[in-house]
Structure formats: C-alpha cells, structure tokens
Amino acid sequence: MxxxxxxxLVQDARRTANLETLPLYPTDLVRAVVRETQDQYQRALxxxxxxxxxxxxxxxxxxxxxVAQLCVRRNKRCLLAHENLRASRxxxxxWAEQELSAETMSNxxxxxxxxxxxxxxLVSDYKGEWTEVDLTGSLDPPKEIYVEVRVxxxxxxxxxxxxxxxxxxxxxxxxxxxxxxxxxxxxFVQLI
Amino acid sequence: MSRIRDPIDSIIxxxxxxxxxxxxxANRAVIELKKAWVAERMAPTVLPYAGDTLETVMSQxxxxxxxxxxxSLLLHEGDITSSGQDGENIKLQLLVVETxxxxxxxxxxxxxxxxxxxxxxxxIYWSTQTPLDTPLSPKEQEYLQRRLIIKEKLYDSSFLxxxxxxxxxxxxxxxxxxxxxxPDLDKPVAIKVTKPGLDPVVCGNDxxxxxxxxxxxxxxxxxxxxxxxxx
Numbered sequence: 256m257x258x259x260x261x262x263x264l265v266q267d268a269r270r271t272a273n274l275e276t277l278p279l280y281p282t283d284l285v286r287a288v289v290r291e292t293q294d295q296y297q298r299a300l301x302x303x304x305x306x307x308x309x310x311x312x313x314x315x316x317x318x319x320x321x322v323a324q325l326c327v328r329r330n331k332r333c334l335l336a337h338e339n340l341r342a343s344r345x346x347x348x349x350w351a352e353q354e355l356s357a358e359t360m361s362n363x364x365x366x367x368x369x370x371x372x373x374x375x376x377l378v379s380d381y382k383g384e385w386t387e388v389d390l391t392g393s394l395d396p397p398k399e400i401y402v403e404v405r406v407x408x409x410x411x412x413x414x415x416x417x418x419x420x421x422x423x424x425x426x427x428x429x430x431x432x433x434x435x436x437x438x439x440x441x442x443f444v445q446l447i
Numbered sequence: 448m449s450r451i452r453d454p455i456d457s458i459i460x461x462x463x464x465x466x467x468x469x470x471x472x473a474n475r476a477v478i479e480l481k482k483a484w485v486a487e488r489m490a491p492t493v494l495p496y497a498g499d500t501l502e503t504v505m506s507q508x509x510x511x512x513x514x515x516x517x518x519s520l521l522l523h524e525g526d527i528t529s530s531g532q533d534g535e536n537i538k539l540q541l542l543v544v545e546t547x548x549x550x551x552x553x554x555x556x557x558x559x560x561x562x563x564x565x566x567x568x569x570x571i572y573w574s575t576q577t578p579l580d581t582p583l584s585p586k587e588q589e590y591l592q593r594r595l596i597i598k599e600k601l602y603d604s605s606f607l608x609x610x611x612x613x614x615x616x617x618x619x620x621x622x623x624x625x626x627x628x629x630p631d632l633d634k635p636v637a638i639k640v641t642k643p644g645l646d647p648v649v650c651g652n653d654x655x656x657x658x659x660x661x662x663x664x665x666x667x668x669x670x671x672x673x674x675x676x677x678x
Contacts, residue, residue: 289609296611331614332624334606342601346567366604373597381563381590387508388555397549400542433549 257295257326260288261333268337276356277344280364285334292330299323345371349378352391352440392436402432404444413438476503477551484558486677491634491667493565493573496584497558504555511548515541562587569628570595571618632668639663642674 267281302320345367348355355371363371382390410422420428422443428435438444483497518537566573566587573583574595583591599617607615619626643659650669657663657673 285606289606292610292614296614327614331610335602335617335626338602338605342598364605366601369604370597370601373600374594377590377593377597381586384586385505385555385559387505387512388552388559390556390559392552392556394557394560397546397553400545400549431545 257291257322258329260284260291261330264288264333264337268340271340271344276359277341277362279362280341280367282364285337288330288334292327292334295323295326295330299327341367342370346374349375350391352437354441389433389436392433397432400431400433401429402435403427403429403447404435404439405447406444408443410438410443473503473507476500476507477554480504480558481554482676484554484561487558487561487565489636489677491632491636492630492671493562493582495582496562496587498584501555501558504551508548508551508555511544511551514544515548518544563590565630566591567594569630570598571627572629575618575627632671633666635664636667636670636677637662637664638670638675638677640675645673648673 264281264284267278267284271278299320302316302323305316345363349371360368378391404427406422406424406426406428408422409424412419412421420430422438427447428444435444439446479500480497483494483500487494518541522534522537522541562583566583570591573581574591576583578588581588602617603615607617617626640657640659640661640663645657645659647654647656648665648669649655650665655663655665655669657675663670
C-alpha cells in the first residue's frame with residue numbers, strides 16, 4: 256500500500272525524538288521511500304498526459320492522478336521531516352559542544368557527517384565574532400562565580416586562568432564556574 | 448577592628464558617590480539589553496537588531512575583563528599578599544566585578560542565541576526578506592546564508608537529488624501545506640504600554656484601548672511596531 260513506507264519513516268522519527276542518542280540512519284528505508292515516490296510521480300505524469308491536463312471528464316483518471324500527487328507530496332514531506340529531526344539533533348550537539356561518541360558517529364549517514372562538520376565550522380566562525388560572551392556557554396542564568404565540583408573521570412591536567420589543576424577521579428575542587436563550564440558540558444566533572 | 452571595618456567603609460563611601468556619565472550610560476545599556484532580550488524571547492518574530500546597545504554592553508564587558516585581569520595580576524605578582532588587607536580588598540572587588548561580568552555576558556549571550564534560534568526556525572522565510580526589510584544584522588545574515596547552503600546540501604545528497612527535478616524545491620508554497628515556515632504573528636504576548644495617547648488597536652473582533660502603563664495580553668500582530676515593552 257502506498258504511504259506505508261513513509262509512515263515507517265515517521266515512526267522512526269518519533270522513536271528518535273525519545274532517544275538519548277541518534278539511532279542508525281535507515282538507509283534502506285529512505286531509499287525505498289524515494290523509489291516509491293519516483294514511481295508515483297511517473298504514474299502521475301502518465302495520468303496527466305493521458306487525461307490531457309485537467310479538462311478531462313474522466314473522473315476515474317482524475318482521481319488516480321490526485322491520489323498519486325498526494326502520495327508524492329506526503330512522501331517528500333515525510334523524508335524532509337525525518338531528516339530535519341536528525342539534523343536538529345546534530346545542531347543541538349554542536350551548540351552544546353558535545354563530542355559525539357564513535358558509535359553515534361557511525362550511525363550517521365555520509366551527508367549527515369558532512370553536515371555536522373560544516374555546521375560546527377559555521378557555529379565556531381559565528382562564535383568567533385563574539386569571543387567575549389562565549390556563545391556556546393550555559394543558557395542558565397549565572398548564580399555563583401565559584402562552585403564546588405567533583406571529578407567524574409580522570410582527565411589529566413587542566414589549565415585555567417588561575418593555574419593548573421589535576422583532574423583525578425572523585426577529587427573535589429572549588430573553582431570558577433566559567434573555567435569548568437566546558438568540563439561540565441563534556442561530562443568530566445559535575446556540580447555539587 | 449579597623450582592619451575589618453576599612454573595606455566595608457570604602458564600599459559604603461562608594462555607595463554615596465554619584466556614578467559619572469559614562470558609568471550611567473553603561474548601566475543603562477545592560478538594562479536596555481536585558482529588555483531587548485526579554486522582548487526577543489517573547490515575540491514570535493525577530494525584532495530589529497539592538498546593535499548600538501549591544502556594542503555598548505560589549506565594550507563594557509571588555510572593560511570589566513581588563514579590570515579583572517589587572518587586579519588578578521596584582522594578586523599573582525605577590526606585591527600584595529593575598530591574606531593582607533589590600534589583598535582582601537582586591538579579592539572583594541574582584542568578586543563583585545566578576546559577578547557583574549558574568550551577568551552582562553549572560554544577557555548578551557541570551558540575546559544573540561534567542562535571535563539565532565528564531566532565525567533557524569524560519570530560515571527560508573528570513574532569507575526571502577529584502578535587505579531593507581530584514582531585522583537581521585549583517586553577521587546574522589551571513590550565518591543564515593551559510594546555514595541554508597549546508598542544510599540544502601544535506602537534503603540534496605540525502606534524497607532530493609534522487610527525486611524528479613520537479614520535486615527538488617524546498618520552498619513550495621502551493622499545495623496543502625506551505626513549506627516555508629513563517630513566524631506566527633498571531634501568537635499572544637504580554638505587553639506594557641510605555642507611551643501615553645496611543646490609538647486603540649483592533650484585535651480580532653474587539654477594539655482595545657491602550658492606557659499608558661497598562662498591562663495587556665494581546666496578539667502580537669495587533670501591537671507590532673507600537674511603543675510597548677513586551678514582558
């Protein structure tokens with residue numbers, strides 16, 4: 256039945272929206288939807304030719320043409336919506352400056368990997384115009400300058416404005432929040 | 448006793464001092480920017496760019512950063528022992544200035560990010576605005592152009608190029624659903640009227656009298672362009 260494949264794609268998008276990380280790109284499904292869309296479009300063209308535009312009284316052919324057109328439009332919309340959701344997840348990761356794990360990276364399609372790289376570049380260029388305010392910083396209002404943090408994983412030495420401190424697991428520090436913001440986002444330390 | 452009192456005295460003395468003109472302008476700028484940020488967050492469309500205010504705040508931020516660096520250097524050079532009274536004094540100053548700095552940075556960041564979020568949301572719509580009509584700053588326009596290019600490339604190479612050339616558009620507006628996402632100008636916003644003597648506005652079937660200082664909840668389209676604060 257027409258439209259079932261695209262529906263699967265929408266289901267996949269819905270599942271993606273609830274997942275922590277991006278699932279595997281459904282290459283075969285996307286390809287199948289594209290193929291169906293192409294078939295339908297050819298059919299629509301054929302009907303269009305045989306009914307000589309819209310002047311025909313042949314209501315059966317008109318109806319078939321209409322359904323084929325709707326199917327094509329819907330498929331395209333589903334394809335775009337699915338890709339848009341995945342792209343917006345990548346955008347979020349770029350703005351939060353999260354490194355995607357190797358596993359998530361392998362779940363991306365090749366065009367998505369290109370997109371991720373180019374968007375990261377674009378954001379860092381735009382950010383470069385506003386170095387003072389650190390555009391990718393936290394969007395929560397600042398409460399304290401100094402915070403107590405606990406180290407979650409070993410990460411060696413970290414250089415800050417006020418000297419070096421050594422990140423060993425389970426140690427605690429009293430530091431400037433601005434200095435460790437990056438480490439919090441990357442999951443190396445947590446606020447206490 | 449005097450050791451403890453002195454810094455506090457100096458702060459109290461500082462309180463009475465009238466800030467000079469440039470300080471006042473700088474303080475106003477942060478407040479102005481905060482207003483612009485709140486309005487930007489609440490309004491459904493991108494508002495005119497508050498470039499001058501932002502620039503003033505940015506130069507203030509740079510000034511504060513310089514101040515912090517200078518003072519921290521003093522502490523580090525060891526001319527002043529950090530436990531001594533001068534050291535305590537500087538530490539207190541640093542604490543106050545750094546808090547202020549973080550706040551100013553946060554407002555500037557929030558403002559720029561709020562605009563970008565809305566630009567991303569309706570990217571194609573904003574790219575169709577003429578340079579005269581657009582509320583976007585030149586930097587934001589550049590961002591928008593580059594963003595559209597890379598996103599189009601993503602769709603193209605993912606599937607659009609495999610479709611018939613009639614189906615490759617991203618900006619079809621005919622058919623059941625327009626592909627160009629426009630800001631919803633009928634979104635309700637809470638406003639405060641900042642000028643007296645405004646003409647009544649029409650919102651739906653009702654005519655609303657805008658009293659100076661009054662708070663109203665209206666559709667954005669009814670009050671766009673009026674001298675109001677969006678709160």
